[in-house]
Amino acid sequence: MRLAVIGAGAVGRSVLDLAGEYGHSVVAIADSESAAIDPEGLDSETVLARKDEEGRVGSADPDEAIDAEYDALVEATPTTLGDAEPGFSHALGALERDRHVVLANKGPVAERYGDLRAAERASTGEVRFEATVGGAIPAISTIEDFGPDHITAARGVLNGTANFILTRMAAEGLDYEHVLAEAQDLGVAEADPSFDVQGTDAALKCVIMANVLSGNGEFTLADAEVEGIEDVPGSALELAAEDGRTVRLIGEATREGVRVGPRLIPEHGTLAVSGTRNIVQIETTHAGRLNLSGRGAGGPETATAVLSDVGRLG
Amino acid sequence: MRLAVIGAGAVGRSVLDLAGEYGHSVVAIADSESAAIDPEGLDSETVLARKDEEGRVGSADPDEAIDAEYDALVEATPTTLGDAEPGFSHALGALERDRHVVLANKGPVAERYGDLRAAERASTGEVRFEATVGGAIPAISTIEDFGPDHITAARGVLNGTANFILTRMAAEGLDYEHVLAEAQDLGVAEADPSFDVQGTDAALKCVIMANVLSGNGEFTLADAEVEGIEDVPGSALELAAEDGRTVRLIGEATREGVRVGPRLIPEHGTLAVSGTRNIVQIETTHAGRLNLSGRGAGGPETATAVLSDVGRLG
Incomplete structure (x- = not known):
């Protein structure tokens, strides 16, 4: 073409x-x-x-x-x-x-x-x-191929910058500001990281999936409940680790709407992807849960x- | 239709x-x-x-x-x-x-x-x-959408029965015969489990992916190097666990051919799916590695x- x-x-x-x-x-x-x-x-x-x-x-x-x-x-x-x-x-x-x-x-x-x-x-x-x-994750085409009517929810880790920061905070016991500065030095976070760390970027992706699921395009960013990672203290990650858990910025899309925020998840669970990787979990009506993970950004x-x-x- | x-x-x-x-x-x-x-x-x-x-x-x-x-x-x-x-x-x-x-x-x-x-x-x-x-895992359509020319290999855990047995052996410290009998009682393994435990089923799936990758259909089961899980001793899983690793029946397809056999992998790594779940890892030339996991069988x-x-x- x-x-x-x-x-x-x-x-x-x-x-x-x-x-x-x-x-x-x-x-x-x-x-x-x-x-x-x-x-x-x-x-x-x-x-x-x-x-x-x-x-x-x-x-x-x-x-x-x-x-x-x-x-x-x-x-x-x-x-x-x-x-x-x-x-x-x-x-x-x-x-x-x-x-x-x-x-x-x-x-x-x-x-x-x-x-x-x-x-x-x-x-x-x-x-x-x-x-x-x-x-590169085939999220939309998988939802289309399964048929939006046969999917109840799509959720996941959809922002590599936020995930990199949370992964480093948990692994090194460092606080948010320290890791953000490091991520900016590495080029993983932008000079103004608000779009990523406030959850806006993840929310937009979830709004898109919610629109595909509902089929009628009724959702916009204004409809999403969004909380970012700026207020996640290093101590929260330490407490989570003692319990075999960790924190990730999870976005969820359903036909009812969109929610994005930091969530406690199992440390070695499927959603706990590391660094800048993304994952999309698709809940189907007849085929259980599908997990699709890979590089979520990059030219x-x-x-x-x-x-x-x-x-x-x- | x-x-x-x-x-x-x-x-x-x-x-x-x-x-x-x-x-x-x-x-x-x-x-x-x-x-x-x-x-x-x-x-x-x-x-x-x-x-x-x-x-x-x-x-x-x-x-x-x-x-x-x-x-x-x-x-x-x-x-x-x-x-x-x-x-x-x-x-x-x-x-x-x-x-x-x-x-x-x-x-x-x-x-x-x-x-x-x-x-x-x-x-x-x-x-x-x-x-x-x-x-239910969209392995073939993802390979098609990316284009076989842009994929170098597809590998993964492609037989739920073998994976269930290895997962249970590792979790409970039981030997192969014991867990096989349990899997047969649960209906996870068939009365004659040879197709699954000898690696034939996983090999067929890898042959199919190799045929899609090569485009010319030159592979059949006879071309695959296949080893099953019947000879994996419980002690091997114990030794692996001491080192933070576990054993899974991994199949790999490339344009050069197909290999299936028990492999040591990281215990909490992406390939270490549990129970009857399957995973397909796709290595792309421009977009890194994609992981697709879900229920690998069932009506x-x-x-x-x-x-x-x-x-x-x-």
Whole structure:
């Protein structure tokens, strides 16, 4: 397929880099200031070298990427809340042109799921968004294949930064501020880590799963009960360890809503994944519990989910 | 879709029972002696009551099921080795009639993968077989979605009976014969457990994954290096435990072949699933390691995989 990639951060760059290996070509890529377009397929090395050297992917206007001749638009700009712009408009633009949309951006599916599905119904294009939940973990496609009607809940560890911090606090007996600083030094946590440590990112992923489970897109971040890890004291982890337990930031999605917060879980249990790994537990009506774990973030990991979605397009 | 179900054991019965809930109808079901056919869709309670009372599902000839008017044939007869008959001929008959085939029977995909894919190429029907590996665990569809070219290996715990026995031996310090007898009492192990404890069942599942990874169906059970768990002494599990490790029957599939045998693994590691649970680990080239675990057997669990496959048919 011919892809147009909007966003030239870690995910967009990795999609550009890996598309050829999956049998697809990238005919357009846009960052916030520019676009590169080539109907014959862009050369990823050339484009990425220009981005590194000049800070822009090309010389065209970014809006031209949406107008290019592609089969699927890959929306990989940063997640925004509320109206989920400009990601939502990018997706809408592609659907209005009867093109498919593959999202790595959580905003449109968490904050405007109903609007997005309505635009999809009015289009011959299809919307997919495996990459928005758990990186390379096939959470959304598994829920789809089982059928949302046959799943009662999806829960798990969905933020690698928060999980890294809790894992290190438990393993080393260190307090939150100390481990956060370490995580920032390692590049695991951002300079402003609030999106991760306050539970927002995990909540968005759970909102997306709740929307898929309920089918009607009634949930947004505003509906989620969210508590982060900033107030988890090191002493709580020590007490938990004495009892064979530990603490993880667990998010849960059901048809009734979304809850995210620090929870006590068995130290060697399935949910106690280490470091930046993610896990999604799916409760099925006829087949018990499924556990899916893997790398929940990263450019190539998320790009792999995007390209799996592209492969699933009709 | 309209389904014809061949085989009225635990899996066939569960498919009949659950199909309606997934929006499908079963228009034919056959056991070894008879068939029940109704173009309007069979009533599962009536058919299953007759099977329980009279030992047969209906009064038609079993071969008539293959000739019925259905969209997909569900092959759920017991797995056979070598020529994989009669399962292979059932699948062939459906493909020759340009119908889809969904297999729960491992024989045709493990022993005659190349022949089956050739018959699929000559048909407008499609072949799917998620239920043959790891019950409800979406192993095959995940490999397909990622693309076999982007996966280097798939390994895991793929036989619940062997895993139950090893788990109990380690937990209770009991020897193999004792735990086997207990598993037979519980119905976890069959009267003749050789298929499970000698590693044959796990090897077949790995052969299927190796065939999907290599794409050309060059592997059969005869190519697999297989060692079972019958010779694992209780003392080996004790020694392993002293070192924080345990023993599991691990199967591994790569493009180079299949190996199955008891392996030392970390006691609290990802592969150390308990009881009858299964796990599949998928090594990807760009997204690290994925772990998928869940119930690896059982009627409703396997029927769920069959019905997910039906949902994926074009």
